[in-house]
Amino acid sequence: MKTLNIIKIGGNVIDDESKLNDFIQSLASLNEPFILVHGGGKLATNLAEKLNIPQQLIEGRRITDAETLKITTMVYAGYINKNIVAKLQKHHINSVGLSGADGNLIPATKRIHQEIDYGFVGDISIENVNSNFLDLLLQSGLTPVICAITHDKQGQLLNTNADTIASVLASALATSFQVKLTYCFEKKGVLNNSDDENSVIKNLDWDTFQKLKEEGIINKGMVPKIKNAFDALVNGVEEVGITSAENITNFIKSNHYEGTRIN
Ligand SMILES: Nc1ncnc2c1ncn2[C@@H]1O[C@H](COP(=O)(O)OP(=O)(O)O)[C@@H](O)[C@H]1O
Numbered sequence: 654m655k656t657l658n659i660i661k662i663g664g665n666v667i668d669d670e671s672k673l674n675d676f677i678q679s680l681a682s683l684n685e686p687f688i689l690v691h692g693g694g695k696l697a698t699n700l701a702e703k704l705n706i707p708q709q710l711i712e713g714r715r716i717t718d719a720e721t722l723k724i725t726t727m728v729y730a731g732y733i734n735k736n737i738v739a740k741l742q743k744h745h746i747n748s749v750g751l752s753g754a755d756g757n758l759i760p761a762t763k764r765i766h767q768e769i770d771y772g773f774v775g776d777i778s779i780e781n782v783n784s785n786f787l788d789l790l791l792q793s794g795l796t797p798v799i800c801a802i803t804h805d806k807q808g809q810l811l812n813t814n815a816d817t818i819a820s821v822l823a824s825a826l827a828t829s830f831q832v833k834l835t836y837c838f839e840k841k842g843v844l845n846n847s848d849d850e851n852s853v854i855k856n857l858d859w860d861t862f863q864k865l866k867e868e869g870i871i872n873k874g875m876v877p878k879i880k881n882a883f884d885a886l887v888n889g890v891e892e893v894g895i896t897s898a899e900n901i902t903n904f905i906k907s908n909h910y911e912g913t914r915i916n
């Protein structure tokens with residue numbers, strides 16, 4: 654089976670023009686096929702707050718009312734997606750920007766929760782991903798760039814956590830590729846001590862994750878990110894890791910990596 658990288662880039666890096674440029678340049682030097690999934694939560698929050706639309710996130714998941722859905726769609730499927738595609742084109746990577754509605758790539762169902770009304774948030778499943786469409790794009794030499802917007806096939810757009818999209822796409826493609834899933838963000842990896850940038854945990858297993866979560870050492874958006882990472886591993890993804898955007902090439906290509914491998 655051929656190797657395929659699924660790479661996720663988070664909102665804190667996307668929001669930093671110089672870090673984003675460096676990251677895209679690293680992808681260009683990878684010389685391996687990849688799919689890029691991106692977030693952009695930070696920019697969406699900043700814009701919504703400028704427009705006096707207060708934002709609420711519960712365990713890294715945004716409560717998405719109708720106004721917030723408009724903003725997240727404009728920010729993720731519009732500005733960020735097209736900006737990333739343009740930057741990749743600069744480096745001769747012929748990429749195509751997609752939401753989950755395009756090509757019916759990621760059908761979703763609106764989240765129903767007993768206590769919390771998440772609004773227009775979509776839950777997704779491995780079986781519903783249109784992996785044939787992704788396969789077709791990859792075979793044509795195109796690099797898919799996928800944002801965090803999905804749809805319910807009834808005309809309704811939905812907002813879905815980008816870490817979950819990366820995990821579910823990686824799992825859906827694991828039957829036809831040897832998939833390597835890498836989450837990139839602004840820190841060097843999962844840290845054992847939030848004050849020490851160099852306290853990166855090299856290998857993280859499920860029991861250690863539970864312990865560090867209970868101790869509060871792993872918190873906020875890192876909790877759903879790691880859960881998504883373990884889900885991918887259980888669903889047949891070959892390698893799953895979390896590293897800094899700066900270090901992506903080294904993490905994918907070398908055994909002397911800096912970052913966290915999930916195992
Ligand atoms: N133990 C930890 N190690 C590293 N980051 C952590 C840890 N616990 C919590 N975090 C937080 O998790 C954040 C990453 O999650 P999130 O904001 O959802 O990332 P992204 O938007 O890049 O997907 C980091 O910015 C950091 O503040």
Ligand SMILES: CC(=O)N[C@@H](CCC(=O)OP(=O)(O)O)C(=O)O
Nearest residue numbers: 664692693694714715801814815
């Ligand atoms: C439902 C939900 O939480 N959607 C996320 C999608 C964007 C995202 O995941 O962005 P980062 O990767 O930058 O955090 C949100 O709106 O924040």
